[in-house]
Amino acid sequence: MNPSEGHAAAETSRPASAGDNGVAALSEAGHRHLQAGRYLDAQVCCQQALALDAGHADSLHLMGLLCLEQGLHEVAVAWIARAIQQSPEARYLSSLGIALHRQGRHDEAVKALDAAVQLKPADAAIWANFGIVLEAIKRPSDALSCFQRTLLLDPCHLAASFRSAVLLGQLGRLEEALAHFNLCDELQPDDFPTLASRSLVLRSLNRFEDYLADGRRAYALDPASVETCNNVGDALLLLGRFAEALEWFDRALELRPSFALALDNKAVTLRRMHRFDEALTVYHQISAIDPASAKAEFDRANLNLLLGNFETGWREREARLRVPLLPIVLWKGPEPVWLGGEGIDQKTILIYCDEGLGDTIQFSRYAPLLAERGARVVLVVQDALHSLLSGLPGLSHCFPASAKTLVPVEVVRSRACRSRSGRRSTPFLPRSACLLRSTWQGPGRNAWVGVTGCVSAWHGRAVPPMPTTITGRCR
Secondary structure, three states: OOHHHHHHHHHHHOOOOOOHHHHHHHHHHHHHHHHOOOHHHHHHHHHHHHHHOOOOHHHHHHHHHHHHHOOOHHHHHHHHHHHHHHOOOHHHHHHHHHHHHHOOOHHHHHHHHHHHHHHOOOOHHHHHHHHHHHHHOOOHHHHHHHHHHHHHHOOOOHHHHHHHHHHHHHOOOHHHHHHHHHHHHHHOOOOHHHHHHHHHHHHHOOOHHHHHHHHHHHHHHOOOOHHHHHHHHHHHHHOOOHHHHHHHHHHHHHHOOOOHHHHHHHHHHHHHOOOHHHHHHHHHHHHHHOOOOHHHHHHHHHHHHHOOOHHHHHHHHHHHHHOOOOOOOOOOOOOOEOOOOOOOOOOEEEEEOOOOHHHHHHHHHHHHHHHHOOOEEEEEEOHHHHHHHOOOOOEEEEEEOOOOOOOOOOEEEEOOOOOHHHOOOOOOOOHHHHOOEEEOOOOOOOOEEEOOHHHHOOOOOOOOOOOOOOOOOOO
């Protein structure tokens, strides 16, 4: 299907009596075969038309479309370019843009499609093609504009409505995304991609019953989809129907035993059901599948802390520094990290906040213990806690996190990371170790706060209360 070879053959075999109507009829028949997926029949018609008229633009264009279907992008560009030379029609320029895009020539593709919409601005199909290319090259806002223009011209354009819904969801415009998915469901009921995608928008809108309903409909269409099984389980988990959720996560894992997302959701469900030992086993499964998973190690650490396994929990909790998107502030200075192995007497140690306000309050009670070992302790805390914690006994200095300069230090230690020598078998310290009373300078500013008050409340509990967790995740 080389365009130059086809041209030469056509010139030598063209019958003198051939008429234009016969060429057009062959070309139209070829297009019908192409639309029906009968590519060989379409090719035969196209070759016969070009044998009668080697410069027939529509047949040249058809040959380019056939090459596109076969993945012969470079050859497709050549055929379509020949069609444009004969007749620079908008639909030929649109096809050229798609072919150039698939060849990786994105800038040229955009120029071709821009020329196409300039020639025929009322053609919905051309605007849709332009949107497809712009979305693929990571220009979502421009792509959305093209799809919206398509829908103005053709309100029932299914592909434009679906792509608009996807892009609106990515842009956080969830109600608009839902409206477009609803239109897709009306135009083509019981379509798996529509139901699966709409279900995620419903989840983001906290419409969990509807999320579950779409998940069940999607599952009925494709019971082999592990993602759908996971999402149905996730919806049930969000609705507090833990036993049912567990069944769906197990169903997903029967289809794909190494599906980490379903394993993670299963572990969360087991925790919510207080089946802690089984949850630990699942976290170990995740680590066996992906030894580099910092999140699995971090989640397992939190569960160990919950169960009172403090040695293991505190050690594994250092994985938090490697968990993506966890809001932790890492110290960027050159000072070494102190892990408790060497002596701290007469050294200046920096302890800085790297998580939330409550974490800082809880862990600041260890600062006086370092001072008792002879260390000069420099504490860096969130600005809102500076006045509260600057009175801790044993501190050399206490700085707000916004401070531009600090005193020189020899070693550094983050707030939430406990040293080996500082570990204890219980999660609290005696009240006398670091009792502090100060005036809170944030909301409720005249309330007195005891730093160790909530810590001593742990005393006598075999298992601490469950912390708040994200109960489910989906793709």
